[in-house]
Amino acid sequence: MHNYQLPQEIQHLLSERIRKDDMFPELIRDGGYMPPNNELLIDAITALSMGKNILLKGPTGAGKTKFAETLSSLFQQPMFSVNCSVDLDAESLLGFKTLSYEGEKQMIEFIPGPVINAMKHGTFLYIDEINMAKPETLPLINGVLDYRRTITNPFTNEVVTAKDGFTVIAAINEGYIGTVPLNEALKNRFIVIEVPYIEGEQLKQLIQRNTKLDDEKMIDLFVKLSADLIQAVRQGKLSEDAASIRALLDACDLSVVITPKRAILRSIVDKLDEEREREFVMNLAETLF
Template sequence: MITDYNLPDNIVDILNANKREDDDTFQELIRQGGYVPPHINLLIDAISALSMGKNILLKGPTGAGKTKFAETLSSLFHQPMFSINCSVDLDAESLMGFKTLAYQDEKQKIEFVPGPVTSAMNDGTFLYIDEINMAKPETLPLINGVLDYRRTITNPFTNEIITAEKGFNVIAAINEGYVGTVPLNEALKNRFIVIDVPYIEGEDLKQLIESNTKLTDKTTIDLFVTLSTDLIRAVYQGKLAEDAASIRALLDACDLSAIIPPKRAILRSIVDKLDEEREREFVKNLADTLF
């Protein structure tokens, strides 16, 4: 796994100054990371923004590594990270928490179980909001105050005003143009620093395969890098959906190829996920020419 990014000295100093002090709180939520940035400036800019208390929005195609990018920031800052996976069913309880019945000294009482937003704010951790443009437009305004300079929110279930502790930051991610997504309104978008996350290619992808999969054969790794390049080109040409060039799916195929034949690994990890027969045949033909 990649741990040494050869960051400039001033960025290393920023990380050291903003790392969470060692404690046992939510240690299991500090992610492992391992993201390989196509350009080191992506990492430098994200670290700079977070160190200033700014929110960042990771924008890019599916499978480009946005979640792994966020996990790497969690690792570098040694900062636990609560997560929200957005959908049309996302509601206030999913964000803030919910009330439940509990017992104390054999007496019934109502307790509030905090959700990811309240937990992250109260403990001063990162909050990751995945596919933020999948949420209903009426849901997200609830957390507008969390995303601006106020860093406060009124819990609708307890009427408590929560102010985020030091260290709290929001990292969000979007896949644009997908079914079920809605454009972010300007008020929400303006609360973020936007970082465009492209596909990982070439030597960077080779390094990622070597460090994050069980595949060790150099020749096969080079062929998978070539396959990825061909898939990405086909996506840009409109011949394939973005899912076909997912780096996550490619890494799965590399892992399986350590045990089963590469073409079958590609079939299980990439081809069978595609909806259109035309696209499935296209990818199978690419695999046939390489493996």
């Protein structure tokens, strides 16, 4: 078992928080992901501490990447990253060969990619939007994700076995154009953690910590806007993009300088493709602001 060890001060704080059943402000550094409930953080830390891979599943802009970065910070472990797309290939994952020189002698050198780097250093590997990759690409790393923690590098024929501490955090947005369902063999290599939208008082704290907006009345209005957008997404009236927390934080920042309605227009509305959705969001903005 390749286990991570949390720093002792984090272990102590975590055990105290579990007993008290409250939130974890001491654990989360400035700008980190504040989970909407205890279980989300406890379960992620528990799985990683046991050497298991985790799959963060949730809507766009819910904070999955920030969650991964926060976990990396908590474990005081660097994190190599892969951003998946339909163009993802073996070189993007594992590395590539290139010409180099030793003195005047020309030679072929292998430059390791994020998977090989994370395995050899025994650190986190973050795979973002894992379901954007072509189905034939990801099986390359099946052996990396299961108990073997091993891969034969097709470019060098080297058998690479991960150092202690290596594990994988992946993120997935389901139902988006260009995504494909994860096959069961791949999904079964992960512990799945649902990452919901941050709402209510927690969203208010997030705005206060991570944006330049300090007008409490205005912050409350943005929290109400977010709640209305999330409700509309759940009712099928809007796409998930409209309720992105990342976009909402951008709107809060812009509203310090320009009017809130223009901030919402630039940060949220102009990203939407359908005129019906654009009008819906602007009507909400008109009502609140």
